């Protein structure tokens with residue numbers, strides 16, 4: 043169901059009549075998962091007081107400046123009449139809250155991932171939206187609910203981080219209009235930009251140096267593969283949140299169409315991020331590995347050793363017709 047009017051009317055009806063409501067974003071939350079969850083929470087509260095925004099994973103340090111983080115309720119196995127997931131493309135992305143999903147009377151999925159499995163009773167998946175935060179903004183507007191400065195900050199951060207400051211092709215005129223209307227609430231945009239983009243740690247800087255030293259290029263430099271393992275993090279004094287932006291470093295090289303970043307999570311567990319610029323559908327590749335994402339940004343988890351993973355990826359990348367890129 044993609045018609046915003048129809049969805050909004052249905053949404054309002056369900057929320058107003060719900061006994062209680064839980065809202066949850068994905069594990070390893072990013073700016074969009076947290077921003078859309080907090081923004082939606084304050085909107086839903088205007089319709090139904092008995093609402094909760096659920097914390098299922100740690101908030102990354104770089105987002106600690108967001109207003110309203112204290113509104114999160116630690117999830118510990120509760121059931122809700124209505125459960126809303128945001129920014130989660132499949133039910134395995136919401137960690138322990140899958141119990142709440144399986145045990146609710148009605149579930150609502152709000153997302154923008156093209157690979158979304160539409161696992162809710164009602165699914166509002168807008169694949170051409172920049173972010174779930176943009177989808178949430180459009181919904182709040184359609185419902186005629188009010189947007190406070192704090193709500194606007196959270197939603198703005200979701201849009202900003204998922205578009206990488208309006209750089210990616212997922213930014214549309216609708217995205218910019220949403221951002222403009224959010225800014226009109228009067229929040230301190232410079233404070234947000236400072237916190238997101240001008241507070242990198244020294245550990246992050248040293249990790250950048252390591253990535254530059256270790257990136258491998260193939261297919262005439264059209265693909266780049268970098269690995270970040272836990273030893274590198276320790277040596278650099280970096281943490282897992284310092285990894286996030288490193289894939290942009292290699293994707294932004296002129297010759298590179300496909301960037302691949304392999305992160306060690308644990309012994310024989312790796313998280314792979316893929317990015318492309320114009321030709322390669324990385325969502326398709328990631329879905330084949332049990333993950334998902336968007337055409338130009340995707341990810342998946344892998345169990346096995348690093349050389350197995352690399353061999354498998356190269357085999358898959360060999361299938362791409364590089365002569366056309």
Ligand code: 5GP
Pocket residue numbers: 131132135155157314315316332333334335336339340341342343
């Ligand atoms: P990132 O590389 O930043 O972790 O993720 C890029 C995109 O791919 C995000 O939109 C994210 O939601 C999606 N993604 C990353 N990892 C997974 C995964 O394991 N499963 C699914 N379904 N999507 C993922």
Ligand code: MN
Pocket residue numbers: 074075129154173174204
């Ligand atoms: Mn998102």
